[in-house]
Amino acid sequence: MRRRRLVEFNLLTGVVLGIVGFYVGWWLGHLVKAPSLDYFDDTGQNDIALFVAYFTGVVGFLVGLGFANYPVQRMLGKPPSLREKETEGIGRYFGLCTDHKVVGIQYLIGIGAFIFIGGLNAMLIRFELLRPTHLAWNGNNYLTLVGLHGTMMMGMMTSGILGPFANYFVPLMIGARRMAFPRIEALTFWLLMAAGTILMTALAFGGFPTGWTGYAPLSVQANMGMDAYIAFFALVGLSMTLLGLNMLATVITMRAPGLAWGRLPIFVWGTVSTSVLMLLAAPVLISTLFMLALDRTAQTGFFNDQAGGSPYLYENLFWIFGHPEVYILALPGMGIVLELLPVFSRKPLWGYRLAVTGLLGITLLSFLVWQHHLFVSGINADLRPFYMLSTELISLPTGFIFVCALGTLWAGRIRLTVPMLFALAWVFNFLIGGLSGVFLSDVPSDVTTHGSFFSMAHFHYTIMGGLVFAFFGAVYYWLPKMTGFELDERLGKLHFWVMFLAFNSTFGPLLVIGFLGMPRRVVTYAGYLQGANEWVSVSAFVLGASMLVFVANLVWSQVFARVPAGANPWGSKSIEFQLPSPVPVHDFDRIPTFGPDPYPYGGIEEAGFDGTRPAVSPARPTP
Amino acid sequence: MTEFAHPATDYGVVEEEPPALLERNLLIGSRLWASSLVFFFFAFLFAYFYLRSLNQHGLFQPKGVSPPQAWGAVVAVCLAASAVLLSWGAVDQRSERRGLWRLKGVGALALALVAVVAQVVAWSTLGFGPTDGGYASVYLGWTGLYTIFVVGSLYWLETCLALSFRYRDEPFGRAEVEPGDASGDDYREAPDIRNAVHLNTAELAALTFTWTTMAVIGVVTWVVLYLA
Structure with missing residues (x-):
């Protein structure tokens, strides 16, 4: 059974970290001082702060979804994966899923x-x-x-x-x-x-x-x-x-x-x-x-x-x-x-x-x-x-x-x-x-x-x-x-x-x-x-x-x-359409082999659409 | 409507993925990414020549707006040398001289870091600012975005080195991985990579192509911004 973390990486965590990241960036952006930014004092318009806030907000959102885990593992020398x-469950729609x-x-x-x-x-x-x-x-x-x-x-x-x-x-x-x-x-x-x-x-x-x-x-x-x-x-x-x-x-x-x-x-x-x-x-x-x-x-x-x-x-x-x-x-x-x-x-x-x-x-x-x-x-x-x-x-x-x-x-x-x-x-x-x-x-x-x-x-x-x-x-x-x-x-x-x-x-x-x-x-x-x-x-x-x-x-x-x-x-x-509905997680049991015609319509079999001439050789039967 | 017959799906018999597939993906992916990189900087090349040809109010490159030649040369040379060293290291990795690859990889990483530091120093010693005309804008925008991409590529290089150091005692070609280890598919019957070392070779080949493209763009940047 998969070990549950105290805080899961999912959409909710992503949203929370995204909001936190936004405000941290907003605060950091206001710390930037440069001669070309003098007009901020007059107008109150701080574009730098907003850009930094958007950036850190997006980073926080992606971290919360779990996108940072793999890059950190790679930095430590873990192999590509x-x-x-x-594989199943409604939770996969609310987070990082590679299916x-x-x-x-x-x-x-x-x-x-x-x-x-x-x-x-x-x-x-x-x-x-x-x-x-x-x-x-x-x-x-x-x-x-x-x-x-x-x-x-x-x-x-x-x-x-x-x-x-x-x-x-x-x-x-x-x-x-x-x-x-x-x-x-x-x-x-x-x-x-x-x-x-x-x-x-x-x-x-x-x-x-x-x-x-x-x-x-x-x-x-x-x-x-x-x-x-x-x-x-x-x-x-x-x-x-x-x-x-x-x-x-x-x-x-x-x-x-x-x-x-x-x-x-x-x-x-x-x-x-x-x-x-x-x-x-x-x-x-x-x-x-x-x-x-x-x-x-x-x-x-x-x-x-x-x-x-x-x-x-x-x-x-x-x-x-x-x-x-x-x-x-x-x-x-x-x-x-x-x-x-x-x-x-x-x-x-x-x-x-x-x-x-x-x-x-x-x-x-x-x-x-x-x-x-x-x-x-x-x-x-x-x-x-x-x-x-x-x-x-x-x-x-x-x-x-x-x-x-x-x-x-x-x-x-x-x-x-x-x-x-x-x-x-x-x-x-x-x-x-x-x-x-x-x-x-x-x-x-x-x-x-x-x-x-x-x-x-x-x-x-x-x-x-x-x-x-x-x-x-x-x-x-x-x-x-x-x-x-x-x-x-x-x-x-x-x-x-x-x-x-x-x-x-x-x-x-x-x-x-x-x-x-x-x-x-x-x-x-x-x-x-x-x-x-x-x-x-x-x-x-x-x-x-x-x-x-x-x-x-x-x-x-x-x-x-x-x-x-x-x-x-x-x-x-x-x-x-030759696959079952819903399509299995891994799509095909066996990689199929394709025939020469991608659109084999109009043949004799068309009378009943009985599929005797499929465009693909179907997967091998299960042993 | 009659449905097509299809074989029953049994999750237990999913056949293996060709071990070479991940490698091919990396190699093709790196070439596609390199083509994309060219278009990122094409925009700046276009901007440079467009603004230079217009020279609005004589403000493209007013007097006194000139880049620090020495630092520009250091950046270009370091990047080119880093790319050469990395390519050389990739040859070592393929020839199973993995100790030599790691040495050259660290050298390539160091040279690229020197290039980044030199670029930062160049920015801090500029005799002009962002408001000083078209050239100044292109210079800062182009070198700024380029440096971001160099740092991103350095991350990739670091992961290759880290993998190589972590598996430094692993022999070539020994299959010790679990079925579906690389793809994450628990239903696979067989390994979809040979081992981490093998993937390191493929990833290094992909990185070398990307890094060489970055170096070529760096040299073009130098020629356009410093010599033209």
């Missing part, structure tokens, strides 16, 4: 909670915009709401699919029993939870006025709430970097025999391409935020025009990260949709290699387009054609994905299940998002639409219409495998239709409102746009209500109804 795994399936479920719940908060912010924003003048919030509070909504969503959703679904299913899909670095896998999740909490504290320090982009010089001059933004995104960046590294190492080294690169499930390819972007783009964000923190504390002049710096440097560096970030959000959605379509069309994925080329093409090109975000920032006019063309070139590999999606649907035996409905909605939404993006990549039209609601509607079509719809498709598809219980089909369809219609009713008109000249991040607007804004706000409230349908479905299906899902509720040929 992955041994942190609790990739536990981490996947932790991500699903943790990220879901923060996204819910981000969604509530969106409701408050739309409430304010019911009137063209001030209704509930003043300008500063409105900007903070916009910033909290955008930052929370963009930060948390970077791991919205890789966190829950790639952590849970990629090891299964490649025939592995774990991730390459399980302790790092757990760390990425808890870093994200610390980050989300820190961002919420921005409200206690006056909020921040910059939106999710944090542009200088406003971000250099802003009050202490800006420090929460910096700490949040730096932690998210670190989490992303480590998540990408872990995913890539896992897929590179831990594929089962027979699983050549050309046989990987397309979702794994989506994960690989996203991970490359995470690994290489997120470090640029962290370094940029480090510079910003120095500007705010040590009074360096990276982004200060009067001190030999330039705010355009921030814009460049931010978008060197920021545009790949957009694809960090989009690529996993593409992977999921292409994974779902063959299952519910009963056909192999059409153009597998074309789809992989599309994913990798987007990955490469996403590093070469960042300056299109600066078209109206006074960049050298000679640079514009290159970035316009490179941006428009991205529509080529994106088109590959669409062709493969439509080719898979063509002449398929389509089943309109809830996951399939979400996958089809992705095709529709992302098409509108992509087409509206062409206008923003084109210099002449970008000059008039930049900074307007058109731009905002565009990226909501790509990110919410793309990623979030794919996310829900994945939830309905994989959650029965994760929990062992079905989700209610009727409530699921109700959720889908309300969400789909309300989403388009919200963001479709915003494209028009943007063309009519309504700017982003401004609390007031022209009176003639009130009718349209009221329509959009009401649609947004319905969109928000659709999430309540989902929550009701979740609670009803998983807590009350608890209808067993069985091992393979969708008749999928993917390997994870």
Whole structure:
């Protein structure tokens, strides 16, 4: 029997030590004296103290969770080990656990909670915009709401699919029993939870006025709430970097025999391409935020025009990260949709290699387009054609994905299940998002639409219409495998239709409102746009209500109804559905051997889905 | 819907993990981390050339803003020498001359510590401050973040040395580990590493790659900030 400690390392200890660490850091930070910090006495704004407090708070939180034990053991010469795994019990969800399936479920719940908060912010924003003048919030509070909504969503959703679904299913899909670095896998999740909490504290320090982009010089001059933004995104960046590294190492080294690169499930390819972007783009964000923190504390002049710096440097560096970030959000959605379509069309994925080329093409090109975000920032006019063309070139590999999606649907035996409905909605939404993006990549039209609601509607079509719809498709598809219980089909369809219609009713008109000249991040607007804004706000409230349908479905299906899902509720040929539900702790008794076809649909056996030609040679029978 | 047949799961028959898997993970992980490191400092390289080319109000590098050349050279040389010594030590470890590896490992650690101390001394003897223009900002930001990464890498080096000292009497290749010892999976039938010494070799190879990358970045830092 395991010996019980007086104080266990778990979430409760982590929270307590996190709070203690925060106040110790706050006190230590106030001890710092330097000539460049003289202004603190006048303003009471001590950014150094807050940064130190955030740092020590996060360290305390991680120590309380048990993340310091292993590094200390290693310093004393103990050999490397992955041994942190609790094999059963509810306690494993509230602490450091190295089971990739536990981490996947932790991500699903943790990220879901923060996204819910981000969604509530969106409701408050739309409430304010019911009137063209001030209704509930003043300008500063409105900007903070916009910033909290955008930052929370963009930060948390970077791991919205890789966190829950790639952590849970990629090891299964490649025939592995774990991730390459399980302790790092757990760390990425808890870093994200610390980050989300820190961002919420921005409200206690006056909020921040910059939106999710944090542009200088406003971000250099802003009050202490800006420090929460910096700490949040730096932690998210670190989490992303480590998540990408872990995913890539896992897929590179831990594929089962027979699983050549050309046989990987397309979702794994989506994960690989996203991970490359995470690994290489997120470090640029962290370094940029480090510079910003120095500007705010040590009074360096990276982004200060009067001190030999330039705010355009921030814009460049931010978008060197920021545009790949957009694809960090989009690529996993593409992977999921292409994974779902063959299952519910009963056909192999059409153009597998074309789809992989599309994913990798987007990955490469996403590093070469960042300056299109600066078209109206006074960049050298000679640079514009290159970035316009490179941006428009991205529509080529994106088109590959669409062709493969439509080719898979063509002449398929389509089943309109809830996951399939979400996958089809992705095709529709992302098409509108992509087409509206062409206008923003084109210099002449970008000059008039930049900074307007058109731009905002565009990226909501790509990110919410793309990623979030794919996310829900994945939830309905994989959650029965994760929990062992079905989700209610009727409530699921109700959720889908309300969400789909309300989403388009919200963001479709915003494209028009943007063309009519309504700017982003401004609390007031022209009176003639009130009718349209009221329509959009009401649609947004319905969109928000659709999430309540989902929550009701979740609670009803998983807590009350608890209808067993069985091992393979969708008749999928993917390997994870060949395993029992719930999946055993060690995934496979024997490492499986893969066959040549990752999507063996459409054969003779399709008549009854009897599984006589599985994509994987099943594990050897128990002796 | 018909379900696929699958074999019953018996927790008692989980087969062994290939002992080489942890090693491969470490080696691949170190290469991926090295690629990430490059992008951390790419941001500063970009900032340096961007601000230098703009030279706003002539404030990129005003007169009198120049780094301490001697200390910069000491930092770069110590880091490069440390990386060379560590690589050399890794060869010794692979060739089962583990006493020599430990000696060189301690030397590499000492040299890197000297580099960190020299950097701190350089900061304290600067003739300029953070408010003195674009160059001063880049210098302090770049060397500051770099030093943080060097200290982090030193921790890794220390763990390798500590493991080697702890198991200094353990012979190569003798399997004395419990089944599933490295992976923490109690259901494994066989060991998933050969022994701690063997893992030390793999970890040292991974560290050497990372440390060499750090040294290369250090030399680039020196060239850009001190010589360019």
